[in-house]
Amino acid sequence: MPNEPRKSKLITQSVTGICELVGFSAPTLGGGHGWLQGQYGLMADQVISARLLLPSGELVTVSEKTYPDLFWAIRGAGHNFGLVMEWEYRVYDDNAPLWSYEIFIYSGDKLEALYEEANRLLRDQPAELVHWGYIIKVAEVDPGHPVLWFGIIYNGSPEIATRYAKPFHDIGPLSVQTGQGSLHDLAVVTFQDADGPGCAYGMTSLRYPTGLKSYNVTAVRQVYNEIDSTFRKVPEIAGSFFLLEGYSTHAVKAIDAASTAFPHRDDNILVTSYVMYAPDSNIDPIAKELGEKVRKYLLDGSEDPEHLRAYVNYANGDESLQAIYGWETWRLEKLKKLKAQWDPKNTMRYYVPIEQNINWF
Template sequence: MEVLVAAGAWAMSPISNYLSTQAGSRLFPRYENSTFESNLFEQLSSSAHVYFPGSEGFNASTTRWSTLDAPNVTITVEVANEADVVEVVKFANEHGKPYLVVNNGHGAITTVGKLQNGVQIWMRQLNSVAIAPDSQTATFGGGILAKDVTDGLWAAGKQTVTGACECVSLLGAGLGGGHGWLQGRHGLVSDQFVSLNMVMADGTLQTIDQNHELWWAMRGAGHNFGIVTSVTSKIYDVEHPNWAFQMLVFTGDKVEGLYTNINEELLRNGTQPVDIMHFSVFINNPALDPVNPVIILFILQEGVDVVDVKYTQSFTALGPILAQAESGDYRDLPRWTAMAKNDDVCKKHGLANTRFPIDIQAYDIPAQKKVFDVFASAIKDTPALNSSLFLFEGYSVQGVKSVPPQDTAYPFRESNLLLAPVVAYKEDGEQLAKKAEALGEELREILHQASGQKELRTYVNYAFGTEGVKSMYGYEQWRQDRLHALKKKYDPQGKFSFYAPIA
């Protein structure tokens, strides 16, 4: 039976609304016109749930951080274990239904909008943490979020690299490389992987480790090859539990002096100390400046209770309009930088959040001034864009650069800085969407032209969706050849080609 017809017939059942809104969603009778859904349901474990449009569970599972080009989903399956994932993939394959995995819905790339009338596989129950007896590795469920990784390990005096934002999943970030606070010590999120349990395009469950030819691809281009149900990663003793931060807020007239100081005092030609990170943002805040955006700078230092004055004195000399300092431990970093689970960045406000990332080596001061002015002018001229911001991420990079570039699919290990305008707006027609995209592309192009880099390097996890395969996965021909060969071998029908597809 045609799947769409079956779904529609079930939705018109006189008790469908009642069943679909039950909290557990385990009640699922066999109706003669709902063969697809009822047969799928019978294959799942007792803790799995199936949700349909109109139900609370369906709405929760399909609400995304960015509304632009959201995937079109007709059914959500909340899996409870990896066997459920196998069954969903097999069943969807048999019925010709496309599928997409979601952890917390933060993947904002527009290519996911190509999924139509699809099955969504919701991974939130796969959030376990199991530390190995030797305390050198831990195994995490495939749907676990960064905060749960950090908290689960911290209780045992351990930590590992996660993305900086608490509400982003470990694997959502990790399969594309994964930048984070501890990367200077240990490398990217994907550099911690020891093995992956993964459901392949044909529905088989495999373990991918260093002995498998997909091992290279999974660390940087992993979204293209399967559904990771669990990952075993390296973990580390917490050697430096205490951290300190200094926040300084500047008006826009300080942009040139600020980024000159960052280049000279923090970045140091790509030799930023391993215990130091800087993070800055252009953001609209009328309470601090009613005319122009302000610039917020965060300086974070590991292993101290107060950020060393040698890293802050040149910035305080610029005359910030606001300053704040605090000490704590590693778990405080997301709160200090407004990336904690309850902060706005983790909330789904119904906005189109579009990012236009670029990797560069150092700040070009005239370009910083120009992008500030263009950004400020744009949000004045178009108030619908005034929720936008501009991110400048300066993690330490020693651990990232210590891994030979050819060892993983992650392509841009030599980069020092990750920059991204985030153009945010409430969708209101094609004209506004085009204006937003044009702004993001203009801001990125200013930085690209000033960088001296011939090639545009974009972090795949932040990509807008129009950048192209080489920009996301590397320009070397051997990289492209290897990725395409593996894609053809392991996913010839393009089952996993909705998130930043290789092909």
């Protein structure tokens, strides 16, 4: 029929976030990690242009050719500059629709062996592979202590996934689950779907992110012990978990770090506590102390303990602007200059604002 829309014969895909609940625009504005970033880069790297509603009410198209400084800023610090009404975004042919995974559950005593092996994997992790871990309470597996949940997730055949997973079998897991599916299935596999624990409504949820180059196994052990001890002392927060995201970074690092406002391209791992509990003012200081402690363990054990690198989309709000927007002096200077130019009244100040002051007039 002449009025019927043309349908592509190709199946396409693009870089999207992990968690189903947060939507598309929000993670893109802060950089946007995803399953496909090793192959194509961050979500922000896929943006060709955006229709941006400025605080003044003006609607502009930002791209490399029009308003290039604003285009730079919205890819990593975008929530400071306006509302995106429309994206022009790169998509790719889906020539490898199959994803294969092996999910391991270990007891806490396997932590050192597990994360030493994860460090070895980091040195040779291909663009198509992600490793993903939790320190989490699973009462039916171990009613007394958190377990180590660890996934090898590969965009390709199970035979290749098994090759990368083989060393993790040798550690001695309590259980192993293998499977295959599509990109859309991964949120369920990793508990990041709309029904997953991190998406529970009505809960207090605190994150304390840290970007790392590698796992300091001693520090990860300290994290585990602190979580184990706190869960037993304060069962109200035993539904919390610790998240270790090991995306591939091949395509992320292939992009000039100065070309976007996203400042953390050198990081290989993104880790964060997710302290979650029913709202309770008596628990708030305990949760805060737990989050701060485990982040300090990891930062102190990192390659650069003086410079926290905190992913803006996970930020708690107590981090310095340098930790979130970059320690290079020019980055924050450029953002502040653009903020003064395009939002002099600091209208866009709700979340981790570049400028803290409020100027109404």
